[in-house]
Amino acid sequence: MVNGRLYCLGPLQHLKNKFSQGYTLIVKCKDVPARSTEVANIKQFILDNFKEARHIESYMGISTFYILDSSLLWWEIFSTMEEACKQYPIEDYSVSQTTLEQVFLRFSRMQSRPDV
Numbered sequence: 001m002v003n004g005r006l007y008c009l010g011p012l013q014h015l016k017n018k019f020s021q022g023y024t025l026i027v028k029c030k031d032v033p034a035r036s037t038e039v040a041n042i043k044q045f046i047l048d049n050f051k052e053a054r055h056i057e058s059y060m061g062i063s064t065f066y067i068l069d070s071s072l073l074w075w076e077i078f079s080t081m082e083e084a085c086k087q088y089p090i091e092d093y094s095v096s097q098t099t100l101e102q103v104f105l106r107f108s109r110m111q112s113r114p115d116v
Contacts, residue, residue: 030089
């Protein structure tokens with residue numbers, strides 16, 4: 001409920017699918033200190049290959065991205081990332097869907113404060 005109005009109702013997966021804000025992609029680069037340019041190359045690859053991708057942070061060779069294109073299919077993400085693994089020293093990566101908490105926070109931002 002937001003401002004006394006019901007905005008969403010349904011099973012968890014339905015809510016995630018309907019109000020999704022895209023995906024979170026976390027990429028871990030191999031041998032970080034010796035390959036700091038590789039982190040930049042991987043970042044550019046992701047920004048070039050996923051429309052509406054946004055780099056959030058890079059720290060110790062681990063980079064976090066938001067992919068805001070919720071119409072993107074899982075297999076497309078994994079296919080692109082497997083190609084990246086062939087070209088760059090990627091040790092590991094993970095992709096996750098919008099969490100229910102993120103959906104809740106999206107609605108809570110719409111809540112107006114009552115006049116005090």
